[in-house]
Amino acid sequence: MLKSVLIANRGEIARRVIRTAKRLGVRTVAVYSDADAKALHVREADEAVHIGASPAKESYLRGEKIIAAAKQTGAEAIHPGYGFLSENADFAQAVIDAGLIWIGPKPDSIRAMGLKDAAKKLMAEAGVPTTPGYLGEDQSEERLQKEADAIGYPVLIKAVAGGGGKGMRKVEKKGEFKAALQSAKREAASSFGDDRVLLEMYVQRPRHIEVQVFGDTHGNVVHLFERDCSLQRRHQKVIEEAPAPGMDAATRKAVTDAAVLAARAVNYVGAGTIEFIADASEGLRADRIWFMEMNTRLQVEHPVTEEITGQDLVEWQLRVASGEKLPLKQEELRINGHAIEARLYAENAAAGFLPSTGALKILKLPTLRGDHARVDSAVEQGDEVTPFYDPMIAKIIMHAPTRHEAIANMLREWRDVETWPVKTNAGFIYRCLRDSRFESGDVDTALIASRGDALMATPAPSDAVGAQAAAGFMRAAASPSLGAPSTRGSPWSALHGFRINAAPSARIAMRCAGETITVEGADAHTAWPHHCGDAMIVFDHGDVYEFTLDTGERSADEATAGDGAILSPMPGKIVSVAAKAGARLKKGDPILVLEAMKMEHTLVAPFDGKLTELNAKPGAQVSEGVLLAKLEAE
Template identity: 60%
Template sequence: MITKLLIANRGEIACRIMRTARAMGVATVAVYSDADAKALHVRSADEAVHIGPSPAAESYLVGAKIIAAAKQTGVDAIHPGYGFLSENADFAQAVIDAGLIWVGPKPSSIRAMGLKDAAKQLMRAAGVPVTPGYDGSDQSVERLTAEAEAIGYPVLIKAVAGGGGKGMRKVDAPADFAAALESCRREAKASFGNDEVLLEKWITSPRHIEVQVFGDAHGNVVHLFERDCSLQRRHQKVIEEAPAPGMDAATREAICAAAVRAAKAVDYEGAGTIEFIADASEGLRADRIFFMEMNTRLQVEHPVTEEITGVDLVEWQLRVASGEPLPKRQEELSINGHAIEARLYAEDPAKGFLPSTGNLKYFDIQPPMRHPARIDTGVEQGAEISPFYDPMIAKIIVHRNSREDAIAALVQNAQGVSCWPVKNNARFLSNLLSDEDYRAGNMTTGLIEAKADTIIPDDVPSPKALGFAAHYFLLEGRVNEPLYPSEDDQERLAAWKAPTGFRLNAEPRKARIALARGNDTFLAEPEYNYRWAEVVSEGLLVRDDGLSHVFTLARHDGTGQASAADGAIIAPMPGKVIAVDVAEGQAVTAGQRLMVLEAMKMEHALTAPFDGVVEGLEVSAGAQVQVDAVLCRVVPAASDE
């Protein structure tokens, strides 16, 4: 059995692996970059080794540094987690060649499934249904354009080495194909070192269904049922659940049997996931579910499978890697209840889900007493959300007897998140979980986009949050009222509960308080409504059903900051300018791409807000920019009149 384990990863997954290792009596070693020197996973490990600068390409993606750290600390095995080097067959082989145990599938299995085009060809041979499309070796623009026409629009361009929603573009019309292909290839090259792509027919009512499989070195392969991962934005999963809503026994048997065949076709060992796309236009049917790809690693969403089966998948990984047979046979596995996972991201839904970085000055994600949940996280209050890595803060997982109860509990947990000043998607998660189509199980991968107007929240405080803050500031200095008065205080403070101005022969005049939140000003009537709040050094922090605001009394000294309204093109986050498409003085039209900013491993196009001329362009490709930096301006063209 493994006695000492190095986790070649960071954040939430590193902490999660350590939790199981500790329970099994296995010592742990963390690795960390400059940005993670004070990270939770570093402090949670028995030992930690520094492996380089903050960019992943100079630390977490350098296999030689990780193997050197393993030798330095005398470990038996390396667990790659997910992402980074977890599906790198060359790294897996290097670990084995170094005399260490690789906690994952054989390098040959990774190679067989590592490229989506080759994997689809292998699955056809194994009798696994695959999505119609093109996965040939001819990568010329002319051939790909012709194949897209033959498939019929809309089509999906996918990087053959891709994952996590990167290197993927939906194309609706022939005129958009060339630009989408160029962008997809560039992102794929930057993320995976491989710019080859394949094409797939776009399924119009798609659901993303995946099956957890597990194999050992003794020829045993089992499945641990399915997960539904249909709720996605930018092809990135947001909410996952198990089992899949609307899945009948016959369809479950067919899809899980296909997943086992797929795993056996590559002589699979360890934890893996077979991902399918389902055409749900007529519900879930076995003849309308197609193989997409295999992830030869542990998935981000593995906790929902653990919750419904009672299996610790990391423990199984360590036991199988140590040479033991699978702990359970297929007939010993069953589904118990319903589990849902929500990913809490450091991002701003109101600004197109752009990543948010900075210090978590305040962070509270403790489950409500009446709604217990499992929280998997790699950060805590005071931690830094870095621009160098994935912006996920935590995963909130609930397990209940029914799907309805699981949804209700997860809504309460999302609304109870306090996170400031880093933006996050807690209110968005609450809105999404409350959507009537989601609750009815009628979701597709396009649900978020289709219902963006109702699901994606703005960043405006609710009247109740404003009312509570106004109440607090009205009373401050007048009575020493606590934020949460005891019953004894209620009668004493009753006179201040609804502050009004009393006048004979006139309606009462309610007090109105001018509040500031950053550069925003609000006028609010005081209302004591028992909102959760805490006094912090910057003002009054109020939790607003998933949003977090810090209010102060307003000051009337306008800041005059640049805004998109006056044509300023502002960096929405720290990042690197990877393309500049315009020149100083160039005429542009509304919506025209001006430049591309890369941050958090994703590309973000900055476009012209209206017709005009580019002025003040001072950045070029390769420049590093900070959030809110003015990159250029679009000035309305002079009139001929």
Template identity: 65%
Template sequence: MIRSLLIANRGEIACRVIRTARRLGIRTVAVHSDADARALHVREADESVHVGPSPARESYLLGERIIAAAKETGAEAIHPGYGFLSENADFAEAVIESGLIWVGPKPQSIRAMGLKDAAKKLMAEAGVPVTPGYLGEEQAPERLQAEADAIGYPVLIKAVAGGGGKGMRKVNASGEFAEMLASCKREAAASFGDDRVLIEKYIERPRHIEVQVFGDAHGNVVHLFERDCSLQRRHQKVIEEAPAPGMDEATRAAVCEAAVKAARAVDYVGAGTIEFIADGSQGLRADRIWFMEMNTRLQVEHPVTEEITGEDLVEWQLRVAAGETLPKRQDELAIQGHAIEARLYAEDPVNQFLPSTGRLDHFDLPRTLRIETGVEEGDRISPWYDPMIAKLVSHGPSRAWAIDELVGALEAVEVWPVRTNAAFLARAAADADFRAGEVDTGFIPSKLESLLPDPAPSEGVWNMAAAAMLAVDFGEDGEGDPWSALAGFRANAAEAARISLSHAGTTRTIEADAERPLEGVATASGGSVLVFSDGQAFAFTLPGAAGSSGAGDALDGAVQSPMPGRVIAVDVSAGTKVERGQKLVTLEAMKMEHSLTAPFAGIVTELNVAEGAQVSEGALLVRIEKGEGE
């Protein structure tokens, strides 16, 4: 077995690998950038090495520094996690050539599956069914447009070197193709250094089915059954589950057999995922499921597979990398119950899902189910990396049981002042169609309005805040400070009373009634009350207290950068007349493109950025003034 391991990653996955390594008695080495100097994965590892500034391209993506750190600390092996260098064949090769153990597939397998067009050709030759589309080398926009027109709309443009939902655009009509192609190429170049694309027929009711495969250096390959990852937003998975709802045994056998065949075709060693796209319009059928791509690494959603099989996939990775055979044969693996995972992101669903950064002053996740995270209370959510802060994983004897556990946990999430998508996820998991297994990749877009939480507090939340304020003795001697006394308060006042409170510019006088049924948690300090309810957080103050002026919600027309980033497109100029919701500026930050739009109809009176500019959080980019009659 490996004795010392460097984890070439950060955050949640680094903590996950460290946990298994510690159980196996393996010494761990963490690497970190400037932004992660005091991160949880650094604190948990036995040793850590600084590898560069905060931008990933200057730290986590510098393979030579990672290898040097391993040599410097005496690590025997490198585990890449997922993302960053995990599917970089050149890095894998360099690790092996340096005399270190690479915890991953062979470099040639990564290369074979790394380019989507070549991978599809290889799979077709191996007898694995693939989706119709254009995989050609010619990349002229005119040729790509012609191919898309011939396939028939809608089509999907995908980056050849893509992954993680990036470099993908759905095109509904020929007239949209040129703009979508330019955007896709731009994002692909920024994310992968390769702007080449392929085109696929877009399936109207697609389901995203993937199969976990594992191979060893002795020629053994097994599958660990399938996962359904159909609940996605902007092609990014948000809820995943195993096994796939509605998958019968015959279809499961056919899909899993195809996945093993795909892995054998590239002499695969280690953990990998074969991704399929299924036409769910007539249920899951073996003749309506096609190969999409292979991820030559551990997946974000691997915990649901671990839960239903009882296996530790990181341990499997380490044992296979050390030259051992697979821990189990195919006939020794079986599905046990149902598991669902929700990805908790630091983002604000009611504000176009913009990422939310800052210090986690309050961070409390329910411990009734499996939690995978790379942060603790007091840590900071950085603008430099992916906004996922935790994964909540439920597992139970049935799908209904797992859903109930997950919804309850999401509704109990307490995070402040960083915003999260907990309430959004809870609504998605509680949706009647989701419960019925009626899922496809269009689920979230089609239901988005009903899944978005109300940004305004409910009557129950107002009452809880008022009851919390009244639950302490406002003594003049200062003893029994009411604000600190309320920490962890569960509203249960003895009698009704009236109190005035302010929230986001609105002041109301509330009759707090402890007999009214309340759900949630209230905490207080410094003259304010926080209420956590159904996955949301609301801040209240007494009128006149600091922060209660209400100016924060005024739409003054100032469009500011929500985070540090690079301006990749400017769609207006000074004097441009714009409509409410019209795109003004596109910002690249946290590995994604974010469109900033006009808050109302008016005129652009101030434009402070140009394409290519680097901007800081809070920088004024554009100012809009209402035009006459607006």
């Protein structure tokens, strides 16, 4: 077994590797940027080395600094985690050339599977079924348009070097192809340094099925069954589970056999995932599943595979890198029960999933009950979510004998999630878990989009939530030591009919999300809201509600709501401007594209009107809250 390992990553995957390494007696070395100087993975490692400024391109993407840190600390091996340099063949080769052990597949295997077009050609030659499409070298707009027309719409544009949904666009009709292609190419160039794309037939009822594979240096390759990652938004996974709902034995054998064949075709060593797309129009069928791509690394969703197999995949990685054989043979692996993973992200679902940044003044994750649940996270209360990295806060994983029980247990635990003032997708996840189609296993990648606001929009606060906030204001007023709100909005002047040491009869007027909410009396509650400044913060099944007393005044945000001001929702870079000052726009027309957290976000006209002001130029860096454009209704 290796004696020491440097983790060339951050966040929860760095902590995940550290946890297993410590159990095996392997010394751990962390690396960190300026933004991560006080991060949990830095504190938990045996040693930590600073490698640069906060932007990833100045720290976690600087391979030479990471190798130097390994040499400096005497680490024997480098574990890349996922993301950053984990699928960079040149970095893998540099690690090996430096005399260090690379905990991952051979550089040649990464190269073979790293470009989607080349990988699909290789898989087709190996006998693995692939999705129909265009993989040609001619990348001119004219040729790509012609090929898309021939494939038929809707068609899918995918970055050749892509991953995580970046550089991917679904095109519904011919007239939308050019703009989607340009956007996909920009995002691909920004994320991967390669703007080439391929085209694929868009499967009408697609399910995302992937198979965990593992190889060793002795020629052994096994699969650890499949995962279903079909619940997605903007091609990014939201909830993952294993095994796949509705997967029969014959279909499972077909897809896992194809995955092992794919891994053998590139002499694969270590952990990898073969991703397939299935046409679920008639359920899962062996003849309707096609190879999409291979991820030559450990996946974010690997915990669900660990839960149903009882195996530690990071331990397998360390053992294979040490030259050992795979811990188990194929016939020794079994599926036990069902596992579900949900990702808690710092993002605003109601605002198109725009990332949210700032300090986590309140952070509460589930207090797990029993031995069949876990939380993988890298932040704690008081930490800051920065704009520099992926906005994932935690992964919550549930394992149970059946899928029904796993969902029920996840719903119970998810009610305990609390975050503020950073916005998260917690309420959105809860609604996804409660969705009737998801509960029945009738999932596909379009489910979230088809539900629209039913999943994304935060519902109005319930009567119980309003009563809880009102009770909080009354309790604060009656107990000054608890920190009553300021005099400007004091309950003493706002709660008419309030009597100390008597049953409350107050009529309490409050504001929440721009609306006035009146509560007649406020019964005692066992769960008190969080008292923050002049506000009461109430959590309800993942959603968060901020209440203030209604003093008759209106905040700046409320006063300008709906006035057509287009503000920058986060720090970022303007990559393109689609409209001109003075133009007449329809609701939904694009105005500009902002790049932040490695993704492009299109800001659109909120209503029909004239663009009277435009303060945006391509390439400009903007801060959060800056006025970029203004639309006046006509």
